[in-house]
Amino acid sequence: MIALTEPGGANEIVVSADDALALSERVMRRAGYSEDESRIIAANLLDAELCGYPALGLARLITIAEDPRTRQPRNPVSVVHGTPVSALIDGGNYVGLYALHRAAEIAIEKARASRFALVGVHNSYLSGRNARYVEMIARAGFVCIHTACSEPYVVPLGGKVSAFGTNPIAFGLPGDPDPLIFDMGTSAITHSEVVLASRLSEPLPEGVAVDAQGLPTRDAAAALAGGILPFGGHKGYGLSLMIQALGLAAGAALPRGRVQDFGFLFVVFDPGLLVPPEQFKQLLAELIRQVKSTPRQPGVEEIRIPSQRAFQERRRRCLEGMVLERRLYDSIIALAA
DSSP: OEEEEOTTSOEEEEEOHHHHHHHHHHHHHHTTOOHHHHHHHHHHHHHHHHTTOGGGTTTHHHHHHHOGGGGSOOOOOEEEEEETTEEEEEEEEEEHHHHHHHHHHHHHHHHHHHSEEEEEEEEEEOOOOTHHHHHHHHHTTOEEEEEEEOSSOBOOTTOSSOOBOOOOEEEEEOOSSSOEEEEEOSBSSOHHHHHHHHHHTOOOOTTSEEOTTSOBOOOHHHHHHSEEOBTTTHHHHHHHHHHHHHHHHTTTTTTTSOSSSOEEEEEEEOGGGTSOHHHHHHHHHHHHHHHHTSOOOTTOOOOOOTTHHHHHHHHHHHHHOEEEEHHHHHHHHHHHO
8 A cells, every 4th residue: 555645735635446346344343244244345346436436436435434334133035925026124233235226136036037027125224326227137148227225315406395305317237348337326415525624624515415404505514414306407307306206116115104214126138038139239339330420520529428437437447546535544444443
């Protein structure tokens, strides 16, 4: 590990992927997770950091350790209702980084058997970067649509009190050599980014949050006491509300009776149900080629495809390591001690 001082006095440290993984596993073991569970959770957080999403990466170790649910009893992740093509899963109060990994494995297993799977997860929280799960499923050869709702962080259009989660939607399509992945939150900024900004005492961008009085704010602590805005006005608001409603089908209200709670849904199918799989991959590759070859506006070097940058960053950081903010790194070290 090499400590660096950047221009402007920011104290940072470079950490290798192997060191970051080992450190993350130690923190999760200290938090009470088993060796296998810690490995899965740590790999998820490391991958988010490698792909260039620090708010969903190693900083989440602190969030998990601080969350009171981490100190509450856990039960095995289990299927409470299932058919050959579906499963309703009780996450057992496990952090979503583990429960949704297991759900993705179950979805793949059912899709291999029946070419279709519908999987819902409740009684879990903090699923992290949802692209991780749809990439797992897409690399297994299936199309995946995934939605995730949570407890209230986001205000409805025109409101000043939060009513639903940041509510991401993610898509994964099998491709060659890499799948096509798109993962977006329906809020103007993710809750994890607000938490990270609060930890680092950094301002938020304009127009993404309100304080407890419903007034615009760039103060992250005030935003945590108030709410985050939906992206894109009425369009983001409507999409977020629909994702919150879909969470009810995944059992969001079952653990605590609250309709504003965590619920995760996977819709998975074999593209061969509609188009021969290899032909589908060829058609997808041609679509991407045509999009990337579109004439560019002045000053634009490249038309990028969703997930392209993340895959490039992952490869680069696996070789070169990751730059972490020193205060966060020290906090993580303290958790592992």
